[in-house]
Amino acid sequence: MPAYHSTFIVDERYTKVINNIPLLALASDNSVISGDSYDITDEVLDLFKANTFFKNFEIINSSDRLLTYGILYINSCLSLLSFTTSKNDAIKKLYNFAIDSNVVPGEPNFKLNNMFMINSSTTSRGDFEELKQYLQAFRIVLANKLVQRVYTDFKDATKEAEVPSKFWMQFSKKKFMNKSL
Amino acid sequence: MSYLNNPAVVMDNGTGLTKLGFAGNDSPSYVFPTAIATTTGKSTGSSTRTVDQSFSNLSVSDSNTSKAYLTSNSTSATNFNSSATHSSAILSNHLSGKRGTEDLDFYIGNEALLASQSQQYSLSYPIRHGQVENWDHMERFWENSIFKYLRTEPEDHCFLLTEPPLNPPENREQVAEIFFESFNCAGLYIAVQAVLALAASWSSPKVTDRSLTGTVIDSGDGVTHVIPVAEGYVIGSAIKNVPIAGRDITNFIQQILRDRGELDASLKTAEAIKQEFCYVAPDIVKEFNKYDRDGSKFAQYIVENQDKTSRKLIDVGYERFLAPEIFFNPEICSSDFLTPLPTLVDETIRSCPIDVRKGLYNNIVLSGGSTMFKDFGRRLQRDVKTIVNKRIEHSEQLSGTKSTGIDVQVVSHRRQRNAVWFGGSLLAQTGEFKSYCHTKADYDEYGPEIVRTFSLFNVAQ
């Protein structure tokens, strides 16, 4: 059984795709109202633990790219935390990280350009900007949700923990496909 | 009352573990590492005892010596001995002072592991990849197993030994030379491990016809074999190996424990967690979610030091299902071997002659300690079935005809851990066993080549 793929099948009629990255709806926008709150960020968090073990991943759907990006992003987030970081510190750190790290796929210093098969020569500046905005929002949502999950007591999912759960931290050294952002 | 009806001795010498016992028992009497500690020649101890003294050293009062191996009956090849305190008691061979008895100065099994802690002995494993590498050591290993552990006079017993598939016939002859010439054993039968594992599966209620056709998945400490057997004969050309087995699982668990910064991430702890907590999950993502929702899935393992003064609590988490998962997704721990076990099983069977394939799919038998995880058989059955059904569907589409389908069945049973030994015990306790053995008289008459062939057991019972 190979690594898990995203279940968000992109239909280009409804979802805009820039630089091969689909701008899938994030639940923080309007979809919460529509009741469909499970979005790509939730999926990234769900599949993160299983997929980090894999070294090969075949991109079938363009949403897999977003999934890959998300998983690698969580990885970088976890490596910022230590076993003793408090929750408030973590929120700050990860927020700043989400704002700062703003290399957009398609830019020359984005490491996964090859893998994502991005050809950005035809992309307009406006699209670049839109993708940048979208990914920043994506990262912020992801970081927020991650903090919620990491700071839960592993023995009792309803309780909050003081320090990050070691059952999340154990993945901080793992590298999905031996890559990092 | 027939006194000459001694039970046959069943010996299964594996790469990691040796199982010794008597036919008719339901479990081996001894399970210990196939290890031998031989003297390095540097005698550090100054033992200048007289014969009389060493006589008395073997007395009843010396119960310490015996206690050491009483307490160390581990079930794993990667053995960890908790009774290190006994090591001083056990190292009282008193042979270092006697000239000319160096060949008797050695230990086997758990005692060998203990002895090797001192400078005086060096440890070696006479069997590599299932085959005997060092015959000198093996001969002495047998010598000690027979006389010290089993306390049998080989002249009075028949022996059933096992061999790996594709064992060269020369090795069989070597075994015969040792058993007939050194030990004068009454009778010898050498059986292929996979065939015995098939026989052991007869104890499962799932098995209705006692056939010797099936696919054996034998996973021990070092390697996992997939061995197709048709009518008692191994289809050698189709055998496949997976370089993933018990040791890799233990290492994988250890790595996870380290990543998580647990207080104790020794191999010993990893081994214990593997044996106590691991199971096979149907789907890992779902299993991860279950753990995140329900904290009771996490377990705790307590590490105590030797004198039980300090305790460490080790939390056990995802490794419970992730570790056995490496059979089904080797990718998660190995970078060079990527074929999942179910795929390999399917490939193995497809490389066999077409007329036995159905029987091979029908009777997939598990054997060895690393197949003992809960639901291992069920997951394997499901995955193989999925592969087979997909292929059938595809061919149905292409040909437009309806296939009768293939029934995939994985048999797991209670004797799985020592399946090979148990199969040997089953066969050797039958009345006819003696007639299948080659005897010392045969050997003297024809020479070692008689052991190249053994008649198969009559399976129609």
Place this chain on the structure above:
Amino acid sequence: MLHLPNENLLIQKTLYEALEKFQQKTPIIIDRIVTDFDFTQYHLSTVTIPGNEAELDESKVLLSYRSKAWASLLKTADSDVSKLSSFILSKLNNKFELFTTEQSYDFTILIDLNTLEMGDIVQLSLIKIHILSYPFIQAISEYESLNAEVLKSEEEGKILTSSKIYHIENRPNHEGFYIIASSDRITVIFNTKFQDYNDQIFGKVFIQEFIDSRKRNRAIQSSPQVLFSTMPPLEISKSVTKTNEDDHFITFVLFPRHFSNKEIEFLSIAKILQFRNYFHYHIKCSKAYLHSRMRYRVGTFLKVLNRAKIEEESESGVKKTFSGKKMVSF
């Protein structure tokens, strides 16, 4: 391993496991066959509750014993089973009860895990020696009475020898041993056979070494005297009815110091009882050692062969001396 251990490790291990599991409140059901040298077999099994054969009483274990030696052993006890049984039970410190003898076994005792201790397990693992020590103990008591008689008669140098010969046949083909008590010694004579001609030769070398080393080494002067012959020694010539060519008689002479106290007595008996096994064990070890030397030799020869090259055919004109040296003309 120079000596064979006295105790049966497997009995020890099985009982220890049973006891440990029982004390941890997770009792196990045992049903195991264990063997020992000389056609001895034990059966350890969990007791069924009387009247309800399907139910097991996990706190009680049966130990059944059977051996080739039993029939002749019984003869030395005047065919009185109860005499022999009570002797064996007393050897086990009377901690165990006799149980209905299991079918096809000779002797069965009941072990209660509630009262079992580590020391008892060791004793139980020595049960074979305990059982077979019966004729020895008889002979020793006979020695004592004969010795007392000699002392009473105050006659210098008088030696009385019992007319009773204890004969234990513990292996097929009349292999076994004889015990004869005298007023100053106890003589034990083994009759052993060799299956293999090679073994016989090894055996002779061994026995010679037994005899010689006692003469050579002062430190072991206190060990029993050993004699060897292929003819039945005079002591037992009456009771050995027919002899075969392959009979070998080994005589051990035990002096009072070999049974001066209980501990030494036990050790002497244990060693004597294991003599045949010890003997054959070492014959096998020697063969194993020879094999390893042979393998080593073959290995070195092969190395030489692998290094060897076919010599180039030298120029045909060169003459050679008889020893192979080339004749060089100046």
